Amino acid sequence: MSARDRFHLKKFSYHGQLSIVVSDTGTGLPALLPLLYLQTWGLSKAINTVQQHMVSVCQWYNYWQQKHNRSFDEELFESFQPGFPLLTPLQALDAAHVDYPGFVIFIDSGKKLTDDPWREDYRPEIADRTRDVRLSCLTQFLLFLARRYVSSRYTQLTSREQKMTLDSYRVRFHGARREACGRLNTRQGQPFSKGSEGQLVVRERSLNAAEVKAIALCSRPSTSKQDNPLNPWQKHVDNKQKSVLQVRNHLIIRLLLHYGLRIGELLLLRTKSLVPYASGSGQALAITTYDGAGDPRKVAPRLKNAWSERLLELASEDIKLWELYVDHLRGMPSPPHPFLLVNTRKNHGPLSMRAAQNVFDDLYRTLQQHFPGLCSVELGGTLTALHAHMFRFTWATDTFEALVEQDGCDFETAKDRLRQLGGWSQTSPMPQKYAARYISKSANAANLRRLKAQRRMSAQSQEKQMEPEYR
Template structure:
């Protein structure tokens, strides 16, 4: 599809990305190389160009067109790429075979390096094209868009960095273990902070002062934890997303919004596997119903489920959720510092939005594994067949992928549920030791 080609210019040698058939340079990578590459060594240019080529190969295979074309059609808004960065990371993980290799650590570092190079490229596009020359917006809107994209890219850099650190834990590095998921005790303590105040009982440790905001945020973080929603999926929820079933149960439909007047930055469901229907517990359904009927402002004109408590009652955006999480993290650290204590091997570094999806993956994989194990034990007893755990973990991961909206071959659950996978490995090792082979 694409290949790298060194070109000699007045400023020195640069590496550009060209179409493999026509040998025509790709516009935006060429501008990036001519602008940034001339100040870099040739090897650095080659490394950066290779990373961009990986991204363009991914884009071509997924959308059937070059990223340059998509970027141009999106009116040079880098947001079109940001929504695909997680998929790109997944693509790199799968193509690198990092979970089944003796050189897994080196591959993780390579994936992390490629991802950061692509983020740098998108940062360049943001700086170069989100400005008054290309954007037909007011100054305030343009600055807001630029800052929003910059913050999202910084967030991805942190995610890539934390993933690399976790990989060093999983594959035997000397770095102190750390997880992005919470233990059951942490979850219990966290929701003691989030518990909304009532007329009869005030929750003095809740980081949010307004009672309606407390109730709304309690439901938001509960949905993130209980169902592993991505932030974009949460923000796209509409009132109509909450459904009843013919069996008398309740469901949450995860799909793109039907509201075409959404003024927020581009939001969409990640991939075809992310469109799904999740069964709600009665408790969560009743909480959402109470929020819609008694807490959510009635005078709002939009159909989105979670909206601001202040006029003009706009739909919440990514920045709003991130700010709420930062307040929660600050209070969590203050009230329960032991959960962040680096002397505790199972502590967390900080609470961020991804922590909820990581925690959901860990707790859900644990529950799926235990349920499948119990079912298999019953079947083996009834049929008189010897019990074996072989294949159980893979089956549990397959179900986790369906619930989490991951592709069928995605390896990301291995990282998100790293805490349970390591705990299970330790339990198996202790059981082996206790079997008395050496006694």
């Protein structure tokens, strides 16, 4: 945001959790509607998710201020007589729908009101993916306002008229977003990207078998009996911490790959998160929120939603690795906080989000060095980056396939089980996406089997036709 903008983002702490609000520099107070949105929807969300939405809402408010010389809050409160503000939500939502294309131009042109995006020499100033996120967040905010204010409390509509009006706004705002995305070419095919020299890179966001095998080879810790020269964590200021670093990072990768944890869930794990499983056999990982004190991180991790709390039974080898790290390597004396993963500095503070991403940056550099065929587009590789969430995609893809092919689940049962294991809400579309991915994969495999069978039958037919010539 530039200095001339009326609205800016302001961070604040709420019950020990960091959050963000849209602040009005004219009054020194938070903007009303974004504050209601934050209170209703955002306080239970992770800080990165809240920031994404508040950036979009803040840009919308600055766009509205520049174009109409008034705030969007003021648009909702029309004063028809002195001292008597009248709430006009329908007029404000209609005006927002009319100005939706203008906002698209505003963010696409670097927050300018005069640029024309349809001229031939026009070049957008933001990435396609960023623009699409901005429009998605704004649409969600406007639909929140529609659900809140299209009611008998704020309008004179009957219940039937309220439903019809709300459905109308939902269709209109989603339609405006789709139209803007189509005209500005914001949604490229997700499986495709361009490498250097224009090569087409085709891949899913999950890791394939070769990539998983290479990651496992590199992340395996060295032992007194067998050194692992591929391990990227060979050096440390304190040589005693080298084995601690290798075991900790190996545990991180196994927990993400085998159980599909989100990065925030991983960083929230405590030493006591390993609990006896309800069935009485084995132990389970308890994914829960943390309400206590003692988290010194500037951006404390949080669960994505209420469905994220769950129990995940651990394999015996992962239990042994957990106990090895906690009992012998985590820190002596014991760190003054309950979190499982700690840094290797003297304070043994809890691992931060940035430090966790550094683990995958180090690992990717090692993959580039020792497995260039996986990473280099010129050599046929497609792994152009490595992020923590790619392990969750891999886990979900493999788990859905196992539920269908090994456990014999039908698609609906498999989606329900995947939803429970992955901590998705009842309305989340993610399990359906993995089901569609499985259908595509199995359909392609069936098509290749058919072609192979046809080639075999054709070869056998040709052999039979040639047999009389040799008699």
